[in-house]
């Protein structure tokens with residue numbers, strides 16, 4: 499049943515988000531920039547992350563250049579991302595390790611990435627998926643909310659369970675689509691606070707509308 503539901507969702511995501519996703523996939527993404535941007539994105543909004551990342555990478559491009567910045571300069575550049583002192587410290591630590599341990603390369607395995615300061619499973623999976631094109635599901639807030647509302651994973655499931663359950667359900671060559679498709683769908687329709695269920699083409703297979711009592715707006 500869940501597998502059939504997943505097939506319907508994959509078809510829906512392909513019909514609605516395939517073009518946008520291909521455009522994103524075609525972009526040449528610098529892995530260092532992606533890693534630092536993902537650290538900046540922790541506990542803040544997309545807008546704040548984007549602003550901080552744009553400011554930072556208009557000034558620097560490499561780990562060496564990050565280390566050349568004074569702490570105050572770096573903190574100022576990333577201020578909009580929140581908890582900027584802590585993030586600046588992490589970014590410098592990560593830059594130092596990359597220079598020392600990975601001078602002409604970049605950590606390619608999940609465990610290697612997760613050994614870097616400030617890099618947890620989600621940050622590692624974002625870099626592996628979006629940066630390196632590896633078939634992993636990175637569970638951001640939208641992936642979690644959509645997959646729980648649609649009944650693909652248990653409501654109580656935490657990061658690793660959600661990731662493993664989705665990876666079991668989604669063929670490798672469709673994981674990027676599901677990952678990014680849920681992010682787009684979650685931002686536009688299945689919004690965290692006020693999902694637009696009346697506009698949703700997946701409403702017939704969704705578990706949420708009948709149990710959406712916590713919503714301030716009616717779900718249907």
Ligand code: SF4
Pocket residue numbers: 647648687688689693694695696698699700701704705706707717
């Ligand atoms: S019906 Fe509502 S809760 Fe369910 S997937 Fe659609 S927008 Fe999300």
